[in-house]
Amino acid sequence: MNVIEVADPADERLADYVRLRDTNLRRSLEAKHGLFLAEGEKVVRRALRAGYQPRSLLLTRRRRRVLDDVLDTFQAPVYVVDDAVAEQLVGFHIHRGILASFHRKPLPTVPEVVASARRIVVLEDIVDHTNVGAIFRSAAGLGVDAAVLAPRCADPLYRRAVKVSMGAVFTLPYARLTDWASGLEDLRRSGFTLVALTPAADAVPLPEAVHRDGKYALLFGSEGDGLSSRWLDQADVRARIPMAVRDVDSLNVTAAAAIACYELMRSA
């Protein structure tokens, strides 16, 4: 292992970790280098276990021993910094004291990802990384085999999504549609019944839309407007989560996704 103490937050070797809350900067930096960040011991361990190759590890002094058991075989540099250096570097106090930068892997194609899947989620334009992470965590925990993302869906490997998913983004296989307009048709041809989740009153209750022995794709739309009319039209069935009558017209997309995955696991 290759442990290096660094005292200067502007040190070039720490460039992977700069200004973590500057979304625009991070997007371009991470795309340019094909990297993503994981934070916290549990999530970093899961990324390693899932076979991601580290570019480097950043530990605060107080937490420097925490990953010693895996560092024996670790090739990438391990930077150890003071809390104050870490805070200046990333832009806030990292109380978990552990960050790691990993190389992304090439994404599989949609046909590869769905080939052996029976239950998938398809995320249209979920733009909030927190929501993408939360949906991955629920889907992975509730028996979904893979996720398919529309071209504009937020990146599951963005730091915030990784964190909220607790590493489920490493274990739930996913791929991205190259064409928003025709992508659903390909899924249908692969044998999936396309179930569009919507709060519309004339949609069928979800438990009536899923049955044993089918292959199902649950479609979820953006936080504000839900699924596009194009995807709603292309779906085989529009399903709603049965709700109580009250001054609440819908659930948020992560709650809806959790319930829908649960119902699918129970019924199908």
Added chain:
Amino acid sequence: MNVIEVADPADERLADYVRLRDTNLRRSLEAKHGLFLAEGEKVVRRALRAGYQPRSLLLTRRRRRVLDDVLDTFQAPVYVVDDAVAEQLVGFHIHRGILASFHRKPLPTVPEVVASARRIVVLEDIVDHTNVGAIFRSAAGLGVDAAVLAPRCADPLYRRAVKVSMGAVFTLPYARLTDWASGLEDLRRSGFTLVALTPAADAVPLPEAVHRDGKYALLFGSEGDGLSSRWLDQADVRARIPMAVRDVDSLNVTAAAAIACYELMRSA
């Protein structure tokens, strides 16, 4: 109606809206004045409909006409400001262009809130306002009658909780336990079966824990550690959400709450 243009972000009359992201400042300011903030047209309308009395309304110029239909009968001042003034005042760009400050109402007691309830959620130490708001939204939409909060649970009327709940914090009655240690006993004496949600492998699957015709209290613990051992011990039954076997050991608390409320609505 009483519309006042204000050009100075430091104007005392705008003090309710100052530095919305400064959590410590906001907590003390809101407690001192017994106020809470709502943002966005839909949520502000819901607060009014729920009978909350406004202290004032803040509109950006571009959005000044949006609530005209309710302003006829509006006694509180309506401040109209430029986008730049709003941004300096609150500390970020408020793209919805509508904020309102409301008087809190006295909270009912726990016995008042649960008197006619059949299904309640009990939140122990959920410390994240986003999670409290999301749980209220799911609970209100899925047939829960009331919420009971442990003394340390985050405030449902904090801006972020109000926003994420989409106003469900106004319609779902709630009260706060005065005593963490003995509060559950009082609920049990009121006839509720106390169901502690936990990912523990030896807990019973949730569908087996709830039956038709019972009165149920679903207990949820903090984001990191779940329910305290004291509350787990006091519960009548420890229930888990059935999950798939994978590298995911639990759901996040908002996903778990959504599924549990859904299951309770379906089964009981």
